[in-house]
Amino acid sequence: MKFNSKTIHGNQNPDKAYASVMPPIYQTSTYVIPEAGVKKAYGYSRTANPTRTAFENAMASLESGDAGFAFASGMAAIDAVMRLIKPKEEVIVSRDLYGGTHRLFNKIGAINAITFHFVDMMNLDEVSSKINEHTKMIWAETPTNPTMQILDLQQLAEIAKQHRLLFAVDNTFASPYLQRPLELGADIVMHSATKYIGGHSDIVAGVLVVRDEELANQIKFIQNATGAICGPMDSFLALRGIKTLHVRMQRHCENTAQIAHFLANHKKVSKVLWPGFNNHPNHEVAKSQMHDFGGMLSFETKDDSLVYSKVLLKRLTYFVTAESLGGVESLAGIPALMTHAGMSGEQRQSIGISEGMIRLSVGIEDVEDLIQDLAIALDF
C-alpha cells in the first residue's frame, strides 16, 4: 500500500461491534470479564483501550513499523524511551534539540545517573568519538529546531548498528509523510502527535513506533507500568488528523517553498533557513531522505534585534504568535524569547540561533494571503 492510502486504510479496520468506519471513543476505564482470572484483550484502559489501539496501529503502519504506543504527550513518549537506559549508561544526542527533550535528558536523566553527550550530529566523527563501552543509544532530531539542519539518518543508523546501539529519532518536524526513520535503519521513531499528526492544534499526545518484538515488549511494559497513556478522546482526534496528513503536508510544503523564496528575495531579510534551497548545507541529504522539505522555516532580518522582530510579529495578521507547530493555521515565533528562552544567548549563538531569528510554522491557508501578510509586516 502506498503512503497516501495508508493514512486512510493502513492497519485501519471497521470497528468490531457495529462495523462503524471510525472507531468509537471507548470512554471506559474497565471491561467486564466472563469470570475472575480470565485474560481478555481489554481488561483495563491503562493497559489497553480499543480507540488507543486503533491510533497506535495506524501510526505503526504510517511509520513502516510493527508496533505503536500512544502517550499523553511527546515528552511522555520520550520519557518512556529514557527508561530503556540504565544508570551509568550513556546516550549521544544531537545538539540542536527540542527544548523539552534537553530539559528531560539534562535534569531527570542526570538524577538517574545517565550521561548525555550533546554533539553536532552533522559531524559523524564527533558522534563516533563519544562511543565507549557504556554507550547505549543515539538520539537524533531532524530537521532541527529552529535552524533547520538535516542529519543523515542512514549514516547514523550505520554507526549505531556497528556498535550495537539503539538508534532513536524524533520525527515530529518531518512527519511520516516526509521521512520514515525505521526504513532508514532507526530502531525507535518518536512523535509529538500534538504537531502534524494531530494537525489541528487541539490535542497533546505522543507516539513511539518500533519493529523489534523484544523492544516492543519492553516499551509496552514501561507504558503500562508508568501509565502516561493517550486517552481515548485524544486517540480519536489523532486518528481523525491522520486521515488528512498527506493532503495537509503537501500543502504545508508547497506554501513553505513559496514563502521561503519570497523571503529570500526580500531586501529586509538577510537569511532564510529552509532545506529546499540548493545552497542549504544538507540539501542533498534532505533530497535523498525526505519526500519534500517540510512546513517549517526560520529567517533573520537585516536588523535582527529582538525589538525589531517583536514589532514584525505584531504586524502579522494570519501568522499568530504562538508556541507549537504543525497545525493548519500559520504561526510565528521568536526562538530566543520562546522555544529557546531557557538557553543563554551564548549557547544560542553557538548553535546558530540569532537574537532576532523568527520561526514560521506555515499553515495551509492560501499562500497569496500568507505572502501578502509577510510583505505588509516587513514594510516598516
Ligand SMILES: *Cc1c(COP(=O)(O)O)cnc(C)c1O
Ligand atoms: C513539541 C515537541 C516535543 C514534545 O512534545 P509534547 O507533545 O509537547 O510533549 C518533542 N519534540 C519535538 C521536536 C517537538 O516539536
